[in-house]
Amino acid sequence: EDDSLSYLEKLKVLGHGNGGTVYQVRHKRTSAIYALKVVNGNCDTTVRRQIFCEMEILRRTDSPFIIKCHGIFEKPSGDISFLMEYMDAGSLDTLLKSHGTLSELSISTIAHQVLDGLNYLHSQKIVHRDIKPANLLANQNMEVKIADFGVSKIMSHSLEHCHSYVGTCAYMSPERFNPDTYGSNYDGYAADIWSFGLTIMELYVGHFPLLCPGQKPDWATLLCAICLEEPPSLPESASEEFQSFISCCLQKDSSKRWTASQLLSHPFIAKNHVSEN
Ligand code: ADP
Numbered sequence: 001e002d003d004s005l006s007y008l009e010k011l012k013v014l015g016h017g018n019g020g021t022v023y024q025v026r027h028k029r030t031s032a033i034y035a036l037k038v039v040n041g042n043c044d045t046t047v048r049r050q051i052f053c054e055m056e057i058l059r060r061t062d063s064p065f066i067i068k069c070h071g072i073f074e075k076p077s078g079d080i081s082f083l084m085e086y087m088d089a090g091s092l093d094t095l096l097k098s099h100g101t102l103s104e105l106s107i108s109t110i111a112h113q114v115l116d117g118l119n120y121l122h123s124q125k126i127v128h129r130d131i132k133p134a135n136l137l138a139n140q141n142m143e144v145k146i147a148d149f150g151v152s153k154i155m156s157h158s159l160e161h162c163h164s165y166v167g168t169c170a171y172m173s174p175e176r177f178n179p180d181t182y183g184s185n186y187d188g189y190a191a192d193i194w195s196f197g198l199t200i201m202e203l204y205v206g207h208f209p210l211l212c213p214g215q216k217p218d219w220a221t222l223l224c225a226i227c228l229e230e231p232p233s234l235p236e237s238a239s240e241e242f243q244s245f246i247s248c249c250l251q252k253d254s255s256k257r258w259t260a261s262q263l264l265s266h267p268f269i270a271k272n273h274v275s276e277n
Contacts, residue, residue, distance in 0.1 A: 005073050005081060008036060014090075017148070024086060034070065035086045041078020050150040051080055057126055057149040058082065065117030067137060067147040087137035087145065092203065096133060101206040104242055108272045110136075110144045111200050111245075115269065117146040118192055119260035127153045127188035131195035132171045133202055153188065170208060170217060171195040174227050175254045190254035193263070197249025204238060241268040 008025040011033075015022045020039035027034065039051050058069035071083040089095060092110070096102075102110070114136060121128060128135075128146060135148040173194030175187075198209055207213040209232040210225040225232075231250035234243045245268035248258040263269065 004071065005075075008034070008083070010036070017150075025083075033086045033088075035084045037082040037084065039080045039082075041075065041080065053152060054149040055080070055082075057152050058084075060124065061121070061126070063117060063120040064143075065113050065120060065145055067145045084147075085145075087139045087143075087147075089138040089140055091134050091147075092136045092138060092144070092199075093133035095138060096203065096206065102203045104204070104239060105272060106142075107200060107203050107242075108268055109142060110138075110203065111196075112264070112269050112273060113144045114146065114196060114199075115260050115264050118196060119264060121146070121152075122189045122192070122260055128192050128195075129153060129188065130171075131192055131199055133199055136199070169219075170210065170222055171198050172226065173254065174252045177223060177227050187254050189259065190257045193249050193257050193260065194254075196260075197246055198232075200249070201232065201234065201246055204234060204242070239268075241266075241271065244268070 007028050009028055011024045011026055013021060014024050014035060017037065020037050020043075022035055022037045025034050025036045026032070039047070043051075055072055058067075058072070062068075067087070068085040069082055070085070073081040073083070075081075114131075118128070118131075126149075128149065130148060130151050131146070135146065136144055137147045138144045171194075173191040176191055201209045208217070210222065211217055215221070231247070231252055233250075234246050238246075245263070245266050248263060248266060251257040258266070
């Protein structure tokens with residue numbers, strides 16, 4: 001396996017992540033372009049645990065809506081490299097910064113693909129736990145895929161494993177801050193839907209929906225916005241279907257929140273995709 005790494009030529013750095021660097025690489029013989037995430041072998045144990053979790057999930061998943069991993073290489077030094085499909089339009093947060101907000105039609109197409117991805121993950125008993133614009137990657141064909149499984153969880157027999165504090169707190173659902181629900185009936189799948197709802201809303205309004213544009217995120221403001229205030233809603237300019245879709249995702253009571261499979265049949269998604277299915 002180590003041998004195949006020598007076939008790869010690094011072209012440039014695409015970004016820095018948790019404990020590692022992502023490069024654009026070219027296969028010397030086939031000229032195919034890939035993304036290579038290299039994680040330093042001597043990173044701390046928490047990061048290492050996340051890497052192994054990410055490895056396990058990438059090995060298990062096979063969906064057009066999830067970033068494909070073509071190989072995982074472990075060097076004697078402990079460095080771990082993931083060879084992934086290259087997404088040439090980058091993440092949705094950079095796209096948002098460069099192109100500004102998106103139209104409802106584009107958002108519906110994106111939401112459809114992310115929901116297909118979430119529906120697939122949840123059916124495989126995988127909770128992503130860090131859905132946000134930075135973790136959704138796009139290419140020029142308007143394909144959008146879920147990436148970055150560093151803090152995801154495979155739900156085994158109980159929900160016990162998903163209680164550790166992980167993820168970007170801004171996109172975390174209200175029940176994750178509530179000790180009454182967090183321990184007992186905390187539903188990791190529904191928490192993904194909350195983060196998804198905020199993410200989709202951000203594509204329309206152009207800023208993180210729980211804060212005013214340009215507002216500095218501090219813990220107290222965020223916690224108050226997530227747990228005490230009414231969930232955010234779309235401006236009047238959005239269609240009724242879109243507003244309804246967002247409110248199905250952003251129910252504070254996680255048991256009232258729609259599942260990925262239910263959301264796939266919501267008119268906001270279904271009306272634009274009548275030819276499929
Ligand atoms: P994080 O910063 O959330 O830990 P990663 O380490 O996975 O994320 O990636 C860091 C950055 O590298 C991303 O924000 C993205 O811009 C870029 N990147 C990651 N994977 C790919 C890919 N498959 N194709 C193109 N760009 C990628």
